[in-house]
Amino acid sequence: MAVTEKKPVKIVETVLRDAHQSLIATRMSTEKMLPIIDKMDEIGYYAVECWGGATFDASLRFLKEDPWVRLRKLRDGFKNTKLQMLFRGQNILGYNHYADDVVEYFVQKSVSNGIDIIRIFDCLNDLRNLETAVKAANKEKAHAQIALCYTLGDAYTMDYWRDIARRIEDMGADSICIKDMAGLLTPYAAEELVTALKSSTKLPIDLHTHYTSGVASMTYLKAVEAGCDIIDTAMSPLALGTSQPATEVMVEAFRGTGYDTGLDQVKLAEIADYFAPIREEALKSGLLNPKVLGVNIKTLQYQVPGGMLSNLVSQLKEAGQEDKYREVLEEIPRVRKDFGEPPLVTPSSQIVGTQAVMNVIGGQRYKMVPKESKKIMLGEFGQTVKPFNPEVQKKIIGDETPITCRPADLIPPQLPQFEKECAQWKQQEEDVLSYALFPKVAEEFFKYREAQQTKIDAAVADTTNKAYPV
Numbered sequence: 001m002a003v004t005e006k007k008p009v010k011i012v013e014t015v016l017r018d019a020h021q022s023l024i025a026t027r028m029s030t031e032k033m034l035p036i037i038d039k040m041d042e043i044g045y046y047a048v049e050c051w052g053g054a055t056f057d058a059s060l061r062f063l064k065e066d067p068w069v070r071l072r073k074l075r076d077g078f079k080n081t082k083l084q085m086l087f088r089g090q091n092i093l094g095y096n097h098y099a100d101d102v103v104e105y106f107v108q109k110s111v112s113n114g115i116d117i118i119r120i121f122d123c124l125n126d127l128r129n130l131e132t133a134v135k136a137a138n139k140e141k142a143h144a145q146i147a148l149c150y151t152l153g154d155a156y157t158m159d160y161w162r163d164i165a166r167r168i169e170d171m172g173a174d175s176i177c178i179k180d181m182a183g184l185l186t187p188y189a190a191e192e193l194v195t196a197l198k199s200s201t202k203l204p205i206d207l208h209t210h211y212t213s214g215v216a217s218m219t220y221l222k223a224v225e226a227g228c229d230i231i232d233t234a235m236s237p238l239a240l241g242t243s244q245p246a247t248e249v250m251v252e253a254f255r256g257t258g259y260d261t262g263l264d265q266v267k268l269a270e271i272a273d274y275f276a277p278i279r280e281e282a283l284k285s286g287l288l289n290p291k292v293l294g295v296n297i298k299t300l301q302y303q304v305p306g307g308m309l310s311n312l313v314s315q316l317k318e319a320g321q322e323d324k325y326r327e328v329l330e331e332i333p334r335v336r337k338d339f340g341e342p343p344l345v346t347p348s349s350q351i352v353g354t355q356a357v358m359n360v361i362g363g364q365r366y367k368m369v370p371k372e373s374k375k376i377m378l379g380e381f382g383q384t385v386k387p388f389n390p391e392v393q394k395k396i397i398g399d400e401t402p403i404t405c406r407p408a409d410l411i412p413p414q415l416p417q418f419e420k421e422c423a424q425w426k427q428q429e430e431d432v433l434s435y436a437l438f439p440k441v442a443e444e445f446f447k448y449r450e451a452q453q454t455k456i457d458a459a460v461a462d463t464t465n466k467a468y469p470v
Helices: 018-023 030-041 055-061 067-077 100-112 131-139 158-171 187-200 216-225 247-254 265-285 298-302 306-318 322-338 348-361 371-377 390-397 415-422 431-437 439-467
Strands: 010-013 047-052 083-087 117-121 143-149 175-180 205-209 230-233
Touching (some): 010 247, 047 067, 055 431, 100 415, 100 431, 117 175, 143 158, 187 205, 205 216, 216 247, 230 247, 322 348, 348 371, 371 390, 415 431, 431 439
Parallel strands (some): 010 047, 010 230, 117 143, 143 175, 175 205
C-alpha cells in the first residue's frame, strides 16, 4: 500500500441527527438541542450533521415541531460551524421520487435556511437519481457531497468503486462519502477501499459507518491511515451500538499523531455531560433499548442493517411466525440477488426484507408481492448494479414494460399542484415542501399549529382585557 501523507483528520459530529435517529428513534426535540449549541460551536468540528434523514418526518409526526423552524434556530446558534444534512436524492426526505422542480426548490430552501453541506445518496447508487440535487446544490453555492451506499456482492469490485468515484467527480460533487449504513466495512477492507478511491479521485473522502457489528472504530483507524479525510462520530452518550463510534474515543486515538484532530477533550467532556442525562432518561423510559447498544456480528453474516433486523422481527411477530426468523434471514440474500443486488438502505432494505418475509410465510416464492417490489422491477427506483432475475421479473410485472430512463424524466412538474393543495395551510414558503413530502402528516401538523396559535391569541387577549378593563 502506498504511504499516505499524514494530516489532521476532520470530524463530523452526528449527535444531533444520525446518533439519535439510530438509538432513540429520532426523538430528540429542538428544545433539548438548543442549550448545548454554544459549547458545540466552540469545538472546531468540520461540520455538525443536524437535519435531514428521518428528522424531518419525525419532527412533524411525533414531536409536533416544524423542521424548518428547527433548522433556523440551529443556524442562529452555530455561528462558526458548518451545518450538514442527509438528502435521499430524487426521494428528497421521503420514500418516492419527486419531480425535478420539487428537488430544486427543496435544496434552495434548505440552503437559504442554513444548510452548508448536503450529503446526497441514492439507495441503488444510481447516479442519475443524484444529478438534479447536485446541480441545485452547486447553483446555491452549497457543498454537494455524494454518498455511496457501501455493500458487498459480486458486482461491488474495486473497479466498480474506482469508476463510480471518477463519475462523481465529473458530476461536479465537492466530496465523496462512503456510507456504510449496516456496519459491513471491516478495517482492512476500509484500507483497500479508501486507497482505491484515492487513486481515482482528488475529492476529499468522508467515511460514515455504524458500530452495529463492533468493528467501526478500528475501521476508522485503518481508513484514516489510508488517507480518509473526514470521519463521522457521535458524542459518547449517544454513540456505539447502532450509532457511530464515540467522538472522544476517536479524538484520543489520533492524539499526538500526524492525524491529531486538535479537538479539546475538556470541552468535549462538557458536551458529553450535557447529553448523559438525555441517554439515562431514554433508557429509563424504554425509548433507548439496551439491545441496540450491543454488538450484532450477524450483521456481517447476513449483511442486514440493525434497523432492518428489528423490522423483520416485528413483521414476523404480527404474522405469528416468529419461528421463521432464520428462514427469512437466509431468504434475504436470495431476494437481493433476484432484485439486482442493491445496497440495503432505505427504501431498498424495507422492500427486500418485506418480500423475503412474504416469500417465507406465503410458502411459495413471489406468490405475494407488495407494490414496492413491483416498482423496483419496473425500474421506478432506477437502475440496479446487476440485472434483475428475468424469471422473477416476469412473475412480478407480467407483460408490463419496464422503464430504462431516469425515473424522474417521467414525472411532470409537481410544485404548482402542491402549492394549490397546501394553500389553505400555508404560513411560510417552506410549508409547501413539508406538504409535498408528507401530505397527511403535514396537514395534521398544520392543524395542530393553528390550534396552538389560536390558544396563544386567546391567552394574550385574556391578559390584555384584564390589564386594561373596559
